[in-house]
Amino acid sequence: MKYYSLNKKAPKTSFEQAVVKGLAPDKGLYFPEEIQPLDKSFFDNIEQISREEIAFQAIQQFVSPEIPKKVLRQIIKETIDFDFPIVSLNNEISTLELFHGPTMAFKDVGARFMARCLGYFNQNNKEEITVLVATSGDTGGAVAHGFLGVKGIKVVILYPKGKVSNVQEKQLTTLGQNITALEVDGVFDDCQDMVKRAFLDQDLTSKMQLTSANSINVARWLPQMFYFFFTYQQLKSKYKQLVFSVPSGNFGNICAGMIAKKLGLPIEHFIAANNENNVITKFLKTKEYVPEPTIATLSNAMDVSNPSNFVRIQEIYDQDFEVLKKDLTSYFYTDKATEKALIEIKEKYNYIADPHGAIGYLACKDYLKENENVHCVFLETAHPTKFLPTVERVLNETVALPDQIKELMNKKKVAIEISNYGGLKNFLLSK
Numbered sequence: 001m002k003y004y005s006l007n008k009k010a011p012k013t014s015f016e017q018a019v020v021k022g023l024a025p026d027k028g029l030y031f032p033e034e035i036q037p038l039d040k041s042f043f044d045n046i047e048q049i050s051r052e053e054i055a056f057q058a059i060q061q062f063v064s065p066e067i068p069k070k071v072l073r074q075i076i077k078e079t080i081d082f083d084f085p086i087v088s089l090n091n092e093i094s095t096l097e098l099f100h101g102p103t104m105a106f107k108d109v110g111a112r113f114m115a116r117c118l119g120y121f122n123q124n125n126k127e128e129i130t131v132l133v134a135t136s137g138d139t140g141g142a143v144a145h146g147f148l149g150v151k152g153i154k155v156v157i158l159y160p161k162g163k164v165s166n167v168q169e170k171q172l173t174t175l176g177q178n179i180t181a182l183e184v185d186g187v188f189d190d191c192q193d194m195v196k197r198a199f200l201d202q203d204l205t206s207k208m209q210l211t212s213a214n215s216i217n218v219a220r221w222l223p224q225m226f227y228f229f230f231t232y233q234q235l236k237s238k239y240k241q242l243v244f245s246v247p248s249g250n251f252g253n254i255c256a257g258m259i260a261k262k263l264g265l266p267i268e269h270f271i272a273a274n275n276e277n278n279v280i281t282k283f284l285k286t287k288e289y290v291p292e293p294t295i296a297t298l299s300n301a302m303d304v305s306n307p308s309n310f311v312r313i314q315e316i317y318d319q320d321f322e323v324l325k326k327d328l329t330s331y332f333y334t335d336k337a338t339e340k341a342l343i344e345i346k347e348k349y350n351y352i353a354d355p356h357g358a359i360g361y362l363a364c365k366d367y368l369k370e371n372e373n374v375h376c377v378f379l380e381t382a383h384p385t386k387f388l389p390t391v392e393r394v395l396n397e398t399v400a401l402p403d404q405i406k407e408l409m410n411k412k413k414v415a416i417e418i419s420n421y422g423g424l425k426n427f428l429l430s431k
């Protein structure tokens with residue numbers, strides 16, 4: 001597969017180069033040159049196909065020929081060796097639990113897949129690669145875990161000081177080895193801007209090979225389509241029309257779902273569920289894309305004001321606003337509404353959601369008010385104990401910590417404080 005830059009001012013490149021470079025030289029995100037829908041028979045028989053085979057069929061065209069089939073099968077096997085359960089709340093709403101991986105957030109899938117692709121490309125230690133990643137909470141931990149100890153790769157994580165949960169912070173600051181955390185005096189968008197700026201800084205790029213492990217990187221982004229297929233496989237016989245409500249921040253997850261649809265997966269509609277950082281909700285109303293300063297919310301991982309993947313979504317829908325609107329609805333919710341939803345989900349369904357999932361739930365409810373005969377699946381994008389103080393305060397009860405999080409809380413945070421791009425640059429040049 002060839003990839004082109006969405007800024008259209010850089011040469012097309014291979015999957016390998018798109019992964020190793022992260023961002024195109026013209027600062028554009030890479031996008032696959034063509035998307036070949038899967039055979040109808042694949043969808044007809046999907047219930048009989050293993051999860052590994054589904055993932056293989058879905059992603060093969062995007063990674064070939066650089067990743068041989070045998071290697072790809074192994075990468076997939078190691079990437080998705082945990083559960084993706086669906087819990088039914090009622091006849092109209094289910095939740096897809098994406099927190100059964102090692103860092104208890106959906107990011108584990110993309111981070112593990114990308115780490116293995118990069119490890120494969122760099123198996124002879126051609127050149128040390130520095131992976132830069134900006135996080136509003138969960139990407140950092142998943143990438144740290146996914147890349148820990150991978151030879152020839154250093155990971156530098158930028159996160160906004162005081163704006164991630166305790167558990168998230170521990171996950172990204174306690175591993176050591178080839179992982180370094182930089183605590184940035186700013187918001188997530190500042191971290192993301194610094195990462196993008198570093199890719200274009202010749203003082204850096206002439207001395208080191210930099211890449212990104214955010215959803216900017218196609219190897220982090222595309223595998224996020226797997227679980228849309230797994231959901232269809234499990235619910236196909238029960239419900240005719242599936243709608244996905246995706247708690248969204250940088251919009252990589254929902255955008256991967258849209259690629260799944262392009263491959264032929266029968267998804268009736270997407271809902272982007274947002275907190276008050278609602279640039280896309282407003283865009284769908286006004287056709288104007290106007291990022292505003294970030295607001296800190298209880299669903300901190302979605303505190304993104306200028307989502308990177310907006311341009312990919314535009315490309316999937318050929319820059320056609322009306323066509324996009326047929327497939328995408330967006331709602332946003334305040335912290336107050338999020339708290340009420342957490343309580344409602346617990347009281348009505350005896351289910352403990354996290355603040356991001358709670359927003360997904362609210363969006364399902366609103367969509368169902370106007371649309372009949374559909375089943376809405378909201379993505380539970382992280383485990384509720386990653387946001388323990390909020391969840392316990394709102395539900396007024398103690399929630400047991402999983403063992404892996406208990407262990408983590410005793411570890412010591414190690415992070416380097418920086419306040420601007422100069423801080424990042426100095427750090428990278430000093431290594």
Ligand SMILES: Cc1ncc(COP(=O)(O)O)c(C=O)c1O
Binds near residue numbers: 215248381382
């Ligand atoms: C728990 C959680 N929910 C939702 C999101 C938003 O996902 P995306 O950035 O792919 O839109 C994130 C961060 O990415 C997250 O960590």
Ligand SMILES: N[C@@H](CCOP(=O)(O)O)C(=O)O
Binds near residue numbers: 136138216249
């Ligand atoms: N919410 C994310 C923000 C970065 O998103 P990504 O999918 O582009 O890595 C986070 O948890 O860090």
